[in-house]
Amino acid sequence: MYKIIKVFLLILIFLSILATVIYYNLGRFLDITQKPKQSDIIVCLGGGDGARIKRAIDLYKQGYASSNLLILTGDNRSKKSRKLGLDDKRIEFLKKTNQYKYTKLVHYQAIGNTKVEVIFIKKYMQEHNFKSAIIVSDPPHSRRIQLLLDLINVTNDNELKFNIVSSNISWWNTREYYKNKKAKAFAAREAIKLVYAYVAFGLLQKIGLYDNTRELMMPYYKYLKKRIDNITYFYLKNTSL
Numbered sequence: 001m002y003k004i005i006k007v008f009l010l011i012l013i014f015l016s017i018l019a020t021v022i023y024y025n026l027g028r029f030l031d032i033t034q035k036p037k038q039s040d041i042i043v044c045l046g047g048g049d050g051a052r053i054k055r056a057i058d059l060y061k062q063g064y065a066s067s068n069l070l071i072l073t074g075d076n077r078s079k080k081s082r083k084l085g086l087d088d089k090r091i092e093f094l095k096k097t098n099q100y101k102y103t104k105l106v107h108y109q110a111i112g113n114t115k116v117e118v119i120f121i122k123k124y125m126q127e128h129n130f131k132s133a134i135i136v137s138d139p140p141h142s143r144r145i146q147l148l149l150d151l152i153n154v155t156n157d158n159e160l161k162f163n164i165v166s167s168n169i170s171w172w173n174t175r176e177y178y179k180n181k182k183a184k185a186f187a188a189r190e191a192i193k194l195v196y197a198y199v200a201f202g203l204l205q206k207i208g209l210y211d212n213t214r215e216l217m218m219p220y221y222k223y224l225k226k227r228i229d230n231i232t233y234f235y236l237k238n239t240s241l
Helices: 002-030 051-061 079-084 089-096 114-127 139-151 181-204 210-236
Strands: 041-044 070-073 105-108 132-137 161-166
Touching: 002 139, 002 181, 041 051, 051 070, 051 089, 051 132, 051 161, 070 114, 105 114, 114 132, 114 139, 114 181, 132 139, 139 161, 139 181, 181 210
Parallel strands: 041 070, 041 132, 070 105, 132 161
Antiparallel strands: none
8 A cells, every 4th residue: 555655646746747847848848939031921820919910010021021922811800890890900900000002911811720721821822832931920829830830731732831930929938938927828728729739630630530539529629728718818808909
């Protein structure tokens, strides 16, 4: 009995140490953003608190897009805004800052997720013979973007190159993310989504079981995501463009 208790305690101590290490290093794991490189196009992913479009415009003005093309993916509108037929918040920002008419813009206004955006970006690049793209998003989102770029295959996409660039959000600190409530909530959400993406597309889809297990997995995933999203929204709701 004593040996069993001892083994149990050792396992508990090991798991506690492991959890602590993961917690304090999660920011560095999630954030794999890079310095901007000259590319064919610049893509501003949907979501975020406004920093993504501002960063994308800065890169656009600096001439990082060889084609002078800025692509917006996703739909940054609330349900109420959609019913009223209002513009995406990023379009509103471009208009308010008098940059809309000077921007060569493509907007893929599909309501989806990062997987949908990745598929669109790859297909769009192939259809228009683009080989490289800067993708602008929030730093803790970058690991999942890269994972999906690696896992979601589109025919003949091996030659496509991607440069994931930080949106420069003010509340994110890679090394000390845990000191900021917004950053902690965002990191927790991304960790859950990252695990789901890896299991769904890195394991189950490769062995042909994704479609069969998706319905089984989805309720648990949605429950966790909803809980984390509620926390994230609470901290981000007062942030605007």
